[in-house]
Amino acid sequence: MGRVAVVLPPREGFATGAVGAIGLQVAALAGADDVIVGPPPAGASLLPGHEYRPVRPGLWPPGGRGLRYAAAVARALRDIAPAVVEVHNRPDIAHYIARHHPGQKVLLVLHNDPQGMRGADTPALRAGLLARMAVVCVSGWVRQRFVAGLPDSAGRQVGLSPNGVELPPVVPPQSARGRVVLFAGRVVADKGADLFVAACERLRPDHPDWRFEMIGADRFRGDAPVTPFVSALAPRARAAGVEMTGYRPHADVLDAMARAAIVVVPSRWPEPFGLTALEAMAAGAALIAAPTGGLPEVVGDGGILCAPEPVAGLARAIGALVDDVTARDSLAARGRAGAARFSVDHARARRAAQRLAALRGGGG
Template identity: 85%
Template sequence: MATHSGRVAVVLPPREGFATGAVGAIGLQVAALASPDDVIVGPPLAGPSLLPGHEYRPVRPGLWPPGGRGLRYAATVTRVVTDIAPAVVEVHNRPDIAHHVARGRPGQKMLLVLHNDPQGMRGADTPALRAALLSRMAVACVSGWVRQRFAEGLPADAAQWIGLSPNGMNTPAAVLPQSARGRVVLFAGRVVADKGADLFVDACERLGPAHPGWRFVMIGADRFRKDAPATPFLNALAPRARAAGVEMAGYRPHADVLDAMAQAAIVVVPSRWPEPFGLTALEAMAAGAALVAAPMGGLPEVVGDGGILCAPEPVAGLAQAIGTLMDDVAARAALGGRGRARAARFSVEHARACRAAQRLAALRGGGG
């Protein structure tokens, strides 16, 4: 993947895990796309690293400078980066940290990789701040939707300077055919309102009586870790899920989630919020499951014809889309096949090539 000499310091957000038992989507992608020359910079590990033997520099903020924890994290990152002296600093999802490092290291070549809507981020929430980022560093987005959100309010020619660096994953060489899969409808992700966890439960409540023998399973918690708190949303949803016959499995390691997708007949991604990319949908398609996903944010770009795009509200429409697949194994098989073909477009190799190109762009023009 490396297309230049020198190391790359890859900076994680302050709450992003990088351990096998505590990791989110950003950490998973950093690990998947890592180059041998990468030095991962992030919070102290909460368990075994995702990349054993790979250099990891923990960030332990002190009491200086005065201010919030985010500022102290950024200041400590800058000191760690100075010690590493990398060719490129690649900051993930934190424009404010990127600003801080750029100010502290004049001339440092930098790449900011955005995984979420920049208009909701400190340091990128106004056109002036986004323009300042573009003037100081290379910027890459995981989807066209995120790219469009970054470009809003900027001059028309600014879009050409905003790169694309999509997520990627390895598509298994073979998967279970639909005829061999369990009759399971699966939700996998954070159990929060934005992800439509309650809409999934409501849809299952409608579907259960007409589909005996089917199971409805929800994997996830409020956070991507085994000690995730029991939030008011979760506490309110649990009795509704039990009444609807939905099994709430709680947090499971990422490998277990992929295994569940590989055996489920249908995976549902009923997000209310505009998903910036939709990694869960990509994983479901790669696993050969029949996918039902919301047409929100970057999901249509990822899903294409590899899944059914269905608005999750009103829930009657969501239930109908799921139920149609439950009743038709041939339709599930056809959709699963299209999903695998679609997922192949987002291979790790392609994602690494895109990231390498963005790093090279940073080296040639960013941070100057």
């Protein structure tokens, strides 16, 4: 098919100590001919095994940093000469490239709610994107948000390209795992970090032999700022017996999931996909997740879907698994089977098919 230029959002890391979910997925699904285009790494080594082209916004054109980043990407594409440009999560940048490189095939991959994105927040703008490029979404929920307000025919134009996960060949059974309930993710209100702490506060008196852990920070990097939310949560977590370990590299998070008995994803906001939940399922943990956004698609019957508010219900759901190793075993087995539907190999094949479709049509 030729080279594919994969364009990261302007604030997305691609380094060992600073990488988020989009960067991890780009690395996992990258093909041999891919060139990753993104911001310069901030003092850390790049993820290995990839050709990376850093771009730095210049002074032209006048405007915000996003516009200048898009212009810098467009200039870099002249040297790369890709068959397809795959832009992640930035409709405005994809539109800029399509407009300034007439004839260039562009594939826009959406990881979040497009109705909250610059360049896609109205039906007219989303229809305009479909006229210029191919569009795929990581979940049916994101896809529904994109086609809302568009003619029925638009639904047939928007593809589905789910995220993927490496499925470890062997994971420890529940009987060999630590008595640990784990939260892993950004420590922000949207992710329900405070709800996890409140649930643990209720559980700890009756389960003194269990540990409650929280991995994460405000952002996906080691130097993440200590925000007012994190500062306020820390003393509550200590009082509830929750150990806050801060940011950890992705490999450490996966190791923790493989050791934990239970992983909780208590998100308040509608998760567009729910990669943390998928990783927990693949790692053999018993999963409890919120029933919003794309999470029900990913979790299926491989986890317990439980609204995180009121927190008393979340605490009861966790407590029921804490008290029942047989239920945890059964849930973990279903989770592993469900995670296999989202294997990296499957995700790569789906993305490759979408790229080929973009090359053959998809605007431009």
